[in-house]
Amino acid sequence: MTDIAVIGAGMAGLVCAQQLTQAGYSVLVVEKSRGLGGRLATRRLYGTWADHGACYLKPQGELCKNLVQLLCDRHILKDWTDNTQLNSTPRYIAPEGMSAIAKFLAQGLEVWKNQRVIAIHPTPENNWRLTLESGDAELIVKAVVLAIPAPQALMLLSPLGEDVLGKEFLDNLSSVEFAPCISAIAGYPANSQLLPNWQDQKFTDDAVLGWIGLDSSKRPHPQQPVFVFQSNANFAQLHLESPDLQPVGQEMLQQAAQNLKLSWLETPEWMQVHRWRYAFPSVPWKNTVLSTVTPLPLVCCGDWCGGHLVEDAMISGIAASWEINNYLR
Structure with missing residues (x-):
């Protein structure tokens, strides 16, 4: 009882x-x-780890600000603000993965x-x-x-x-209604590519992508470049029931390569794809x-x-x- x-x-x-x-x-x-952690999800794979759910925290609201400060004091979170952009919003990541927040809680x-x-x-x-x-x-x-x-x-x-x-x-x-999302984690050969100077990119009107982030930039000693690609809701809905998500992930990588003029994004060393049926509350x-x-x-x-x-x-x-x-x- x-x-x-x-x-x-x-x-x-x-x-x-x-x-x-x-x-x-x-x-x-x-x-x-x-x-x-739910969507505070970290996947361990190929000798590293990557956040394939929520990728960072924004300290929005007093409660969240207090939590972020506490987690920073405990060295669970660190600042990941993109200072290359004007008026960039403070963002915080977990070097050991976002699931470290849940483990703390x-x-x-x-x-x-x-x-x-x-x-x-x-x-x-x-x-x-x-x-x-x-x-x-x-x-x-x-x-x-x-x-x-x-x-x-x-x-x-x-x-x-x-x-x-x-x-x-x-x-x-x-x-209550939710929008889905498909996440692809992809690793690339170490020191073989000229990495972009950005941490992440958001897409508002793309047919496939919603967001891409250089996940390995959050890690203390990355062994290779690792990117996380997140689809938009419409693309995810189209492929949500696909029995094999690898071709879906490959399409996301191809779209990113085309959008960002980085052709090598199409050919990772490895890739894992995950479906989030209930990614974002839409209603x-x-x-x-x-x-x-x-x-x-x-x-x-x-x-x-x-x-x-x-x-x-x-x-x-x-x-x-x-x-x-x-x-x-």
Whole structure:
């Protein structure tokens, strides 16, 4: 028996879990992936690592500024502001990868990784029962926080129906929409190319690309140039269900080579491609949390509540902890 289960170990889930733990509750974080952070994602490959989700933080809002300052003091973040551009916005990166932020936020928490929740049901004793895909255990908890994208939360909760959750809650949850993205990580021969003098490039009207960054410029001792390419939402939607993403990634590299007049970008030594089905909230929920009117406390939170930024995820996580605390108190 645990007081609270937090489903999802992204920014909102970890912030919420820390707040509730500090309030004296027993909290268990359940994460379906093998790593922490959600879109604060770092992939280790070919002797290096690269950020293929969120690639940097902008200290937008007081909460995010305080977090950035704390992480800088702990040498987890460092300044990556592009001083070659006029009026450039301060940006911060993690030399050990953006997932280092999540690892910091998870300190002291009980986290079950590689555990997918496949069903949630109320019990006769007025608790929640969570069924795990592994079948090894069921969790009985007093309250549930779903810190996952709204479409994933809807798939998990819709079997409960309107009788348990209420029509308004399910309608609100189904109104949230996300835009997808495809990320390609590519490594190039060391010292064989004249690297560009920029850290990243953003594309606003391109048919394929949304952003490209020289990821190896964030690493303390890079062994080779590594770039991260991110598609725009329309291109990602076209190829989201492709069984083989390698040709999709190759098309992104070809487009970058053509746009930037760097023909060698087409021929990397290696490449990995990742699909983000829920990359950016395109139609967010208007409030900082979405909670049920059921007698059993169940709250949804994330960057899709009240906005789409990291700051919004932090605010939503804190708001979810307040909501749960009010329920249980």
